[in-house]
Amino acid sequence: MQNRLNRRGFLSATAAASLATLAVGAAPPRPLGARRPLVVSSNPNALEKTMELIKQGLDPLDAAIAGVAIIEADPNDHSVGYGGLPNEDGVVELDAAVMHGPTHGGGAVASIRNILHPAAVARLVMKRSKHCLITAEGALRFAKAHGFPEMDLMTEESRKIWLRWKEKHSEDWLSQPDGQVDPKVLETLKTRIHGTVHVSAMDTHGDLGCVTSTSGLAFKIPGRIGDSPILGAGLYLDNTVGSCGSTGLGEVNLLNCSSYLIIEGIRRGEHIKDAMVNACKRIIETTTRDPRFRNAEGKPAFGVNFYGMTKEGEVAGACIGGGGTFSIHDGDGIKQVDFAAVRA
Ligand code: ASP
Numbered sequence: 001m002q003n004r005l006n007r008r009g010f011l012s013a014t015a016a017a018s019l020a021t022l023a024v025g026a027a028p029p030r031p032l033g034a035r036r037p038l039v040v041s042s043n044p045n046a047l048e049k050t051m052e053l054i055k056q057g058l059d060p061l062d063a064a065i066a067g068v069a070i071i072e073a074d075p076n077d078h079s080v081g082y083g084g085l086p087n088e089d090g091v092v093e094l095d096a097a098v099m100h101g102p103t104h105g106g107g108a109v110a111s112i113r114n115i116l117h118p119a120a121v122a123r124l125v126m127k128r129s130k131h132c133l134i135t136a137e138g139a140l141r142f143a144k145a146h147g148f149p150e151m152d153l154m155t156e157e158s159r160k161i162w163l164r165w166k167e168k169h170s171e172d173w174l175s176q177p178d179g180q181v182d183p184k185v186l187e188t189l190k191t192r193i194h195g196t197v198h199v200s201a202m203d204t205h206g207d208l209g210c211v212t213s214t215s216g217l218a219f220k221i222p223g224r225i226g227d228s229p230i231l232g233a234g235l236y237l238d239n240t241v242g243s244c245g246s247t248g249l250g251e252v253n254l255l256n257c258s259s260y261l262i263i264e265g266i267r268r269g270e271h272i273k274d275a276m277v278n279a280c281k282r283i284i285e286t287t288t289r290d291p292r293f294r295n296a297e298g299k300p301a302f303g304v305n306f307y308g309m310t311k312e313g314e315v316a317g318a319c320i321g322g323g324g325t326f327s328i329h330d331g332d333g334i335k336q337v338d339f340a341a342v343r344a
Helices: 002-021 044-055 058-074 120-126 135-145 156-168 183-188 248-256 258-267 272-287
Strands: 038-041 094-100 105-112 133-135 198-203 208-214 233-240 242-248 304-310 315-320 325-329 334-338 340-341
Touching: 038 044, 038 058, 038 315, 044 058, 044 198, 044 272, 044 325, 058 094, 058 120, 058 198, 058 208, 094 233, 105 120, 105 135, 120 135, 120 208, 135 304, 156 183, 198 242, 198 272, 208 233, 208 242, 233 304, 233 325, 242 248, 242 258, 242 272, 242 334, 248 258, 248 272, 258 272, 258 304, 272 315, 272 325, 272 340, 304 325, 315 334, 325 340
Parallel strands: 105 133, 315 340
Antiparallel strands: 038 198, 038 325, 094 105, 094 208, 198 208, 233 242, 242 304, 304 315, 325 334
8 A cells, every 4th residue: 555655656746747847948928919720630639738728829839749748648548658558578669759830940759768748858859959859768868858757658558458469479478368358458459559649730820830749559669660750751840831740650651751742732732631632642652562561452551641731721631541530629619620531
C-alpha cells in the first residue's frame, strides 16, 4: 500500500512537472484578430482545447501543442505518448514535429524515450537550438536540459499487449492460452496497431501552426523513425498557402514527401482536396514499383490519411485504404468532414 501511494505520488508529481513543460517556449498571448479561427485534427479530442486557447489569443502552434498534449497524456490511446505501444524490445520511442507559420520555423524529435510531451520538445528544438531534428539519446538529453522530467511511458495495459505480442513472436517465450488473456489485449492485437495525432490550426490573424506526434508503428524495429518527425512528410505548412499532416504508414510519406507535395499543389493553384487526392494517386503509383508495400493483387497494403486547411479556410481530407469522416472545429463547434477515399 505504501509503495502504491508513493508511486501514485511520484506519478502525479511527474505529471505536474510534465504539464509545466508545456509552457516552456510558448509565446505570450496577443490581441485577437478578425479572421475566423479553424482547427483540423486526426483526433477529435484535441480540438476543443486547441480552439479554446486560440480564442484566448495564443499562437496557433502553442495552442495545437496543448491540444496534442491531451492525446499524449491519454493512457488509453495506444498510438501516441503515454500508453503508446513500444518497439519490439518493449521500449516506447516517440516521434514528433511542429511547424510555425509566421516564422516558417520547424523542429522535431525522433525516437525519443521517457518524455511525455515530445511535441513540446520539438518546439524547443525550433526555438532553443539552430537545428530542425534531434534524435534518440541526444533528444532525451536536450529535453532534460530544458526541465522535462523522465517517466516510464508503458502502462499496465500496453505492457500486457506488448508481452503477448512478444510471446507470440518468439520460439523461447511461452504464451498463455487465449482464455487466460485479457480479451482487450487479444482484441487489440487482431490488427497491426499504429496511429498518430495531427493538428493543423489557424488563429484569428490567419496565422498557421501544426503538430504531429506519435509512438509510431507498434513493435517496430528499435530506432525506426516514421514520417511524423520529418518536415514535409508527416506535416508541412506555408503561412501563405496552408497546413496539412498525415497519419498512416509513414514510409510511403517519406518516399513521396507527401505533405510538402500537397502544400505545393495548393500553391500551384490546385484545390486542397485535389492536391490531397493527387498525393494519394502519386503514392499509389510509386508503391506499385515497391513490392514491400503492395499485396498479392498488386494493390497498396497500407492505409494513409491526410488532413489540412488552406490559408483561406477551406478544409479537406483524403485517404487510401479507408474512408469515413474526420473532425474540425470552426470556432462555432465541432463538425465532421468526409474524406475523399482514393482507390487503387
Ligand atoms: N505515421 C505513423 C508512422 O509511420 C504511424 C501512423 O500514423 O499510423 O510512424
